[in-house]
Amino acid sequence: MPASKLIDNQVRVETPEGIDFVQAAAGPVPRILAYMVDLGWRCLVYMVIGILSAFVGGLGSGAFLILTFLLEWFYPVFFEVLRKGQTPGKKALGLRVVNADFTPIGWGASIVRNLLRAADFFPAFYATGLISMMLTGRFQRLGDLAAGSLVIYQEAERPLTVDPQIKPLMPSVPLTREERQGIVDLTLRSGSISESRQEELANLLTPVTGESGTAGLNRLKGIGVWLLGGKR
Known part of the structure; x- marks a missing residue:
């Protein structure tokens, strides 16, 4: 087991039948690396959109602003809800976003946790989110606390x-x-x-x-x- 998993807290959820399920909550380091991967993909898309919009003139500039806004705020939501809680960055790092009871995250919770990235970013470089992750037992930033979500390691599926x-x-x-x-x-x-x-x-x-x-x-x-x- 990677050392990063050993230092992360184990999250336990008991079902109504009395069966315990345990997952490893992902800490700040793998989450930051996953964010950097996703940022790289978004920057690549921004470049493509910017080049294409340059050929359209003023209308292209407006379309560029709208598309970059949607990409910045709803890129994570799309992947978290429709791709089993994994953006490309999280998938590369073996992470997954779920609800606090390990059920798949839905539209409402995903939108809340991602809109609150603005609060987690304050005052700069996600300082508030990092402090929140270090102070909570499940490494939850403010968006996770509000949405009732967790970021866990993706376990290999067992038949x-x-x-x-x-x-x-x-x-x-x-x-x-x-x-x-x-x-x-x-x-x-x-x-x-x-x-x-x-x-x-x-x-x-x-x-x-x-x-x-x-x-x-x-x-x-x-x-x-x-x-x-x-x-x-």
Whole structure:
């Protein structure tokens, strides 16, 4: 693991099912480097727009000002919302913008965090934003605090798999939508949850399985495979 990750705080979020998810919040250095990469791309686009607008005269100057304004303020918003929280700079540094609960960031939160870059820049060179990141446990600048967003390291996606030894088992009682979703989630993510924690969660659904402990967990996983259509 890179040294930069070791010094960053670990952010923990607990789901309603009692499962903890942990991500590494990105500190100031990788975020500054990502910003510099994005700035380089924007400057390149500015040059192209400037050259093209020179051939149009006065109308081109007006169009140049409008396009540079939109690019400066909405370039990050476009990528954060439509490109899984990653501008080209963040993608190059392995970073991603998410909501505080690790869900994908939306238009509202992205617009807020980027419009407040002006406040983070004050008095110069993003001094306020840097101070804010150093004082908050999750390295959040003012825009992040207002929008409820985080910048985290992008973890490599792990395929969700099911133990091939588990055989499909039809539930003996009707299941609610929430119960079905919970059983499927537990079945797919069992590889990343300790056995004791799995049994603890399975015991909550004893009325569904009719058993507790390891027997109840195995039965629950069988129901999960059945709900998945018998897929392995």
